[in-house]
Amino acid sequence: MPATTLYSACVASAIGLYLLMRGTGGGVRGMGTIVALGGLGWLLSETFASIDGDVGPTIAPLIFGVIAVMAAVRVITHRRPVFAALYFILVVIASAGLFLMLHAEFMAFALIIVYAGAILITYMFVLMLAQQSPTDAGDSGSAWYDRTPREPAIALLAGFILLATLVEAMDNSRARHFDTMTETVATRAAEQPWIDLGRLPRELLRTAQDVDPDVVDVLSAPRLDDGIVRLSVRLHGGTETEITLPQSSQPSNTRVVGLALVADYPVSLELAGVILLMAMFGAVVLCRKQIELGEDEAQQAAGISGGPQS
Amino acid sequence: MTTLGTVSSLIAQADLIDPKSMQLMLIFSALLFVIGLVGFLTRRNMIIMFLCTELMFQGAALAMVAFGRMHMDASGQVFVIFILTVAAAEAALALGLVILLYRKRDTLDAEAWSELREC
Numbered sequence: 001m002p003a004t005t006l007y008s009a010c011v012a013s014a015i016g017l018y019l020l021m022r023g024t025g026g027g028v029r030g031m032g033t034i035v036a037l038g039g040l041g042w043l044l045s046e047t048f049a050s051i052d053g054d055v056g057p058t059i060a061p062l063i064f065g066v067i068a069v070m071a072a073v074r075v076i077t078h079r080r081p082v083f084a085a086l087y088f089i090l091v092v093i094a095s096a097g098l099f100l101m102l103h104a105e106f107m108a109f110a111l112i113i114v115y116a117g118a119i120l121i122t123y124m125f126v127l128m129l130a131q132q133s134p135t136d137a138g139d140s141g142s143a144w145y146d147r148t149p150r151e152p153a154i155a156l157l158a159g160f161i162l163l164a165t166l167v168e169a170m171d172n173s174r175a176r177h178f179d180t181m182t183e184t185v186a187t188r189a190a191e192q193p194w195i196d197l198g199r200l201p202r203e204l205l206r207t208a209q210d211v212d213p214d215v216v217d218v219l220s221a222p223r224l225d226d227g228i229v230r231l232s233v234r235l236h237g238g239t240e241t242e243i244t245l246p247q248s249s250q251p252s253n254t255r256v257v258g259l260a261l262v263a264d265y266p267v268s269l270e271l272a273g274v275i276l277l278m279a280m281f282g283a284v285v286l287c288r289k290q291i292e293l294g295e296d297e298a299q300q301a302a303g304i305s306g307g308p309q310s
Numbered sequence: 311m312t313t314l315g316t317v318s319s320l321i322a323q324a325d326l327i328d329p330k331s332m333q334l335m336l337i338f339s340a341l342l343f344v345i346g347l348v349g350f351l352t353r354r355n356m357i358i359m360f361l362c363t364e365l366m367f368q369g370a371a372l373a374m375v376a377f378g379r380m381h382m383d384a385s386g387q388v389f390v391i392f393i394l395t396v397a398a399a400e401a402a403l404a405l406g407l408v409i410l411l412y413r414k415r416d417t418l419d420a421e422a423w424s425e426l427r428e429c
Contacts, residue, residue, distance in 0.1 A: 076349030279399030
């Protein structure tokens with residue numbers, strides 16, 4: 001897409017966001033919503049026009065993505081922090097939908113369970129712990145620092161220059177055939193699931209037995225040539241033969257992720273566990289409350305002497 | 311022209327991602343990241359500032375899963391698992407810190423701490 005179009009669309013979105021942040025009346029905020037949506041639509045339609053291909057498979061990702069982006073805008077513009085956190089849950093659910101479209105089923109559900117279920121609950125608890133009392137709250141029931149953005153113009157300038165640069169970089173690299181499917185990338189990507197299946201011996205044997213129940217042993221890794229997956233196997237009577245695997249016998253997403261996690265990145269996995277443990281210790285140390293106890297109370301608490309015996 | 315034909319037949323045959331969806335995912339990941347960045351810079355509420363870093367994580371995670379799908383490689387998703395780990399650790403530590411700061415000044419405003427000295 002031409003650079004001027006890209007920058008105009010970014011400027012329109014930025015102006016819309018500015019109105020949304022700064023506006024006090026419903027009218028200004030409504031106008032901001034319309035301008036921001038217009039900018040977003042412009043950006044997306046230009047992207048659509050600049051790539052040839054079928055529109056069909058992009059409709060579902062488009063819906064999820066637009067929901068995610070609109071909820072993200074609400075996260076940064078909503079005046080009540082609890083609602084901002086709730087909109088963030090919507091962002092998480094919409095990006096889980098995008099992950100499903102990308103065939104990353106395990107990550108989609110992990111995202112909902114871990115992010116929406118655990119991390120956001122922690123945020124909600126802290127928001128409610130640190131709630132301002134209703135007496136010093138402002139007219140709309142929110143504190144002044146939630147109603148007044150800090151330097152929105154400069155922040156939007158920085159953010160949307162970054163956006164324009166990112167989108168332009170994607171465009172340029174596509175023009176130079178770096179990031180879209182070149183033949184090498186596509187060929188290697190088509191082979192990858194079968195390489196993964198070859199690294200899962202029991203899964204491979206089960207797959208072969210699904211195709212031909214007489215198979216007792218697999219003799220080679222699956223090979224992909226000309227779109228057909230071939231596999232050398234030994235049959236029940238001892239004869240060696242070659243079977244073809246259907247496209248549907250690719251290993252599932254969960255198996256592939258598990259294989260990569262424990263076979264390719266075992267040390268990182270252990271370190272992630274250590275990070276979580278250290279974060280837990282850190283949180284306990286930070287939030288520990290020092291309680292001053294007298295001599296008698298300390299003895300009582302330790303159960304050494306005095307106090308009511310149960 | 312033959313190259314393009316080979317690639318699109320490969321995409322159809324091996325169920326690879328089509329370039330249009332790929333570009334869409336990258337645009338959405340860039341948008342999520344940028345909105346998170348703008349939110350981090352403009353919001354004054356410390357908790358919402360951390361929420362905006364989580365928005366940036368979401369954008370990065372989406373890009374990684376999309377590139378992983380393009381190469382049919384699970385490493386992108388493994389990275390997202392590590393992002394989840396870091397986000398959980400950050401939520402535990404940063405929110406503990408926010409609670410401490412709130413107890414000292416009785417406000418969640420980040421500007422209340424613009425002068426770094428003992429109170």
